[in-house]
Amino acid sequence: MGQGKKGKRKKGGMGYIPYDYESAYRQSIESMNEWFIEQMGRYRNKTLYALKEIKAGDQFEVEIYPQFKNMDEVPEEGRRIVKDNSSAQKNLNDKNARKYLTRLINHNFGESDLWITLTYDDAHLPADGDIGKALKDVRNYIGRINYRRRKRGLKSAKYVYVIEYDEVADIRWHIHIVMDGELDMDTVEACWGQSSRNEVRRTRKDKDGLSGMAHYLVKEKKRIRSERRWNSSKGLKKPGVRVVHSKQPIKGNGSYKQISAYIDEMVKNQNYIQVQMEKWYPNLEFAEAEVRYNNFNYMFYIHARLRRKKE
Structure with a gap:
């Protein structure tokens, strides 16, 4: 109905x-x-x-x-x-989780926020597979960030981060973080202390917002087995x-019609979408569309x- x-x-x-x-x-x-x-x-x-x-x-x-x-x-x-x-869905190898996180980033971050990549030198490098140490390091880093923000009268940081590591592909531990841009970049980088080869830069939106950056962050790949593949600050807007x-x-303008009444024309002629x-x-400006089906029930998405x- x-x-x-x-x-x-x-x-x-x-x-x-x-x-x-x-x-x-x-x-x-x-x-x-x-x-x-x-x-x-x-x-x-x-x-x-x-x-x-x-x-x-x-x-x-x-x-x-x-x-x-x-x-x-x-x-x-x-x-x-x-x-x-469903913010509890943390497995970034799942397409729905990657899609949700991309939307979350676009909804909460924008122009001139921060895109941070943190690395490790040999002296601080976690052991192979030690996701616990990497998580602890990032939590401590966020704690130092928030301490400096409080000293300057700022609220706690708004952020999303993903830890990357792949022993098979020989990818060293590193962390990608999207963070609000209220704290200066030099202080943000100095709070890490695990390496001197890090990158902090301002985000720049293109025609697709921050989707390009978000897609890089959530790209499908082999990941450490863990309950939480990504983490975020509290209070992000859904x-x-x-x-x-x-x-x-x-x-x-016009009488309401069920959505099913539009399906046939959209499927037969995709320009109609x-x-x-x-x-x-x-x-709004149209960007792109796709149509998929399943012959189990002959219906469309x-x-x-x-x-x-x-x-």
Whole structure:
């Protein structure tokens, strides 16, 4: 059932399960011919599609996916519970965790904050696999940072950090940190004390905000086995998430239609995705979109990325 004009949902999310829809739909629509797309349409006539809007700083994403009340209706690849903004999900080899952390960085950091890379000299280098020492070193470093900030009347630092190490690939221990830029760079570097070969620089947003830097930070790779692959300061703002089941054809104009009513045209003609996104979000600039499917249930996942228009 579609939403009313105010877009409110029934309490409890109408009983739909929060499955891993991104993993459930992995096959590119590019591999399908037009006839097959036409045939698939009859399987989704009664399917409820949700449209999720995610706002992270200047970046804006739209995810469109089918919803189900029973896990056995979900393609096998997606049969696990994944909740929005799940900060407890720390495994950066998981695509959803990397996606969440990229959004978190875009939402909390911006122009002229700090991008810090800390290294070790031989005298301070943790033993192979000793993630505990590396974590202790970073915690002590943050403690020294916050001590100096308090002395200057500043609040505690806002940050996200990732520890990198790969014995097989011969990658030495090092730490990447995104931090707010209120403390001067010389003091920030001096607080480390484990090496003299470090790098502290100001962040610079491009058309995709800080996504390029964030993608480097969270790139998929072999990591030390640990419960926490990334850590952050308390109080970071979570990206804004809103889920609806119906939208007007043009923002502020026309009767509300269920999201499923837009799916066929988006799948048949991917240029229509941009056209429709620009009608729904006229104040944003369209960047890119993709369509994926699963032949388990002949349904689709659509992801679009937009951004704030340049002034």
